Amino acid sequence: MDLLWLALLAGLAALPPVYEWHKQVILLAIGVVQLGEGWIVSHLPRRGPAYSVLLKILLATLLIDHTGELSINSSYWPIYFLPVVTAAEYFEALGTLLWTTLAAAAYCSYLSPFFNPSIEDYDLTTESYGLLAIRVLFFFLAAMVVNRFVVESRRRTEQYQELAETLAETNRRLEQAQEAARRSERLAALGQLSAGLAHEIRNPLGVIKGSAEMLAQKVSKTDLLAGELSGYILTESNRLSALVTRFLDFARPLHAELEPGSVTAVLDRGLERVTTAWKGPAITVQRRYQPELPRVELDPDLLEQAFVNLIQNAFEAMGGSGGTLRVEAATATTDVIEVVIEDTGPGILPELREQIFNPFVTTRKTGVGLGLSIVAKIVDGHHGNIHIENAVHGASGARFVIRFPRTGQAGGRGAASKPTSARYAKIEST
Numbered sequence: 001m002d003l004l005w006l007a008l009l010a011g012l013a014a015l016p017p018v019y020e021w022h023k024q025v026i027l028l029a030i031g032v033v034q035l036g037e038g039w040i041v042s043h044l045p046r047r048g049p050a051y052s053v054l055l056k057i058l059l060a061t062l063l064i065d066h067t068g069e070l071s072i073n074s075s076y077w078p079i080y081f082l083p084v085v086t087a088a089e090y091f092e093a094l095g096t097l098l099w100t101t102l103a104a105a106a107y108c109s110y111l112s113p114f115f116n117p118s119i120e121d122y123d124l125t126t127e128s129y130g131l132l133a134i135r136v137l138f139f140f141l142a143a144m145v146v147n148r149f150v151v152e153s154r155r156r157t158e159q160y161q162e163l164a165e166t167l168a169e170t171n172r173r174l175e176q177a178q179e180a181a182r183r184s185e186r187l188a189a190l191g192q193l194s195a196g197l198a199h200e201i202r203n204p205l206g207v208i209k210g211s212a213e214m215l216a217q218k219v220s221k222t223d224l225l226a227g228e229l230s231g232y233i234l235t236e237s238n239r240l241s242a243l244v245t246r247f248l249d250f251a252r253p254l255h256a257e258l259e260p261g262s263v264t265a266v267l268d269r270g271l272e273r274v275t276t277a278w279k280g281p282a283i284t285v286q287r288r289y290q291p292e293l294p295r296v297e298l299d300p301d302l303l304e305q306a307f308v309n310l311i312q313n314a315f316e317a318m319g320g321s322g323g324t325l326r327v328e329a330a331t332a333t334t335d336v337i338e339v340v341i342e343d344t345g346p347g348i349l350p351e352l353r354e355q356i357f358n359p360f361v362t363t364r365k366t367g368v369g370l371g372l373s374i375v376a377k378i379v380d381g382h383h384g385n386i387h388i389e390n391a392v393h394g395a396s397g398a399r400f401v402i403r404f405p406r407t408g409q410a411g412g413r414g415a416a417s418k419p420t421s422a423r424y425a426k427i428e429s430t
Helices: 002-014 021-035 037-043 048-065 077-090 093-111 117-121 126-219 224-251 263-277 300-317 371-381
Strands: 259-261 283-289 296-298 323-333 336-342 385-390 398-405
Touching: 002 021, 021 037, 021 048, 021 077, 037 048, 048 077, 048 093, 077 093, 077 126, 093 126, 126 224, 126 371, 126 385, 259 263, 263 283, 263 296, 263 300, 263 323, 263 336, 296 398, 300 323, 300 336, 300 371, 300 398, 371 385
Parallel strands: 283 323
Antiparallel strands: 259 296, 323 336, 336 398, 385 398
């Protein structure tokens, strides 16, 4: 297009009057303004279009002045279509009319003796004025046609952008739903396997534990080594028994008794449980709850356990030197409540984020990898979804985002929520 512009302007420069150097300079200036228009608009988005149209009107007026004995009758008068079309491209209907009026006024100014003293030497007929009126009306006609086309193009572009955003959001939700479905299938299969293994292990484990207790009672006083070894057997048996219990909890079918409730109240109970039992370095907890948060369908006990698991993991991740836990609750969309639990710990490696909710996947040396699987199972039972994102408030850390469908009835506030005119309540640290 730039080459085409240059070719058209070169063609105008080659037409009579060929030896009028003023015309060549003005056409060159018009070409420079046209080619630099994109740069002007990008660097001055608010005033750039106006500057571009104004420069073109001035240059068009100068070109008319230097290309005819009687300027108003110059054969280069269509040059005014350039600023008129530019205004129609950048402005709405009213702005286009105003700029077109200014262009027409600049063209008609050569009828005034003040701007064109030689006009007094000519006798303009009614037909001449009629021809001038036709040209001016064509300015407005071209402006309105182009502006209508541009406005319609903008409207279609906005529609396509909205459609693209809707499709992107739909695809994202579909991917989350597919991932949740695959996770549910894996959890169901592993749950059945875990239940069978746990039951098979529990019976011989009970025999081992009972035998070790009897052995400890018989030989602990006469054989210190045998007593010590039997103590090891009891300790490890108890640890295995606790592990089997966790397997059974994971494998047990989830029966969530859902009822409308406040998710922030459940969050606060989970925070209180973890902070009360925490014995490590000081952890700062920041709550950010949206006031008047709508209720969600939830099972208070199950959801509290899910929150406890997430918060406990966050505390343990920051346990080495302390840190900050941020807990947020707000409406993500009109029908979705979003809960965010974010810590300032070391975070989770990107290659583990897709598998972190699978059973037996853990980042801790002593972990079993069932905690987050149970959390995902509970969230699925609440018809929600959970995923992990990059931390927002720091370079490191894990950010768990949980989304629940709302019940459709507003008014449920958590214990920590307080009325305020702002979108979020004041950050509370404990």
